[in-house]
Amino acid sequence: MNDVVAAVLVGIFGITGSLIMLASAIAMFRVRDALSRINAFSPATGLGMPFIVIAAYVYDLHASGFAWGSLLMAVVAILCLIIVSSVASNTLSRSAVLSGQPIHRKTSPNRLAQPPEGVLDEAERSED
Secondary structure (H helix, E strand, O other): OOHHHHHHHHHHHHHHHHHHHHHHHHHHHHOOOHHHHHHHHHHHHHHHHHHHHHHHHHHHHHHHOOOHHHHHHHHHHHHHHHHHHHHHHHHHHHHHHHOOOOOOOOOOOOHHHOOOOOOOOHHHHHHO
16 A cells, blocks of 8 residues: 555544544533433444454555454454444433433433333332
């Protein structure tokens, strides 16, 4: 791979991923409740971090040449980032709603407001 092409690709992917992370961090400070903060951070972990991993892979590809192990690590890292991001966002959102965190009036939570089946909410606990 040509030095210029490698440098341009690493720069594009690295800077794009970093800008997405920065935009998500700024958005987290601007929103008003926990659900919106979690929602604002999701693009950073779902899109920004994979771009940074791709930039690191392209750099490694240029510096060391092609290696199956390096490609496998990059693919596994990207898949794990996407999977962990979605699961963590869902879990954090659910726990924020169930813990009674204040929700901004313009945020309209849906079925997260109901406790999962088999879990007692505060009213049911006081009856027991």
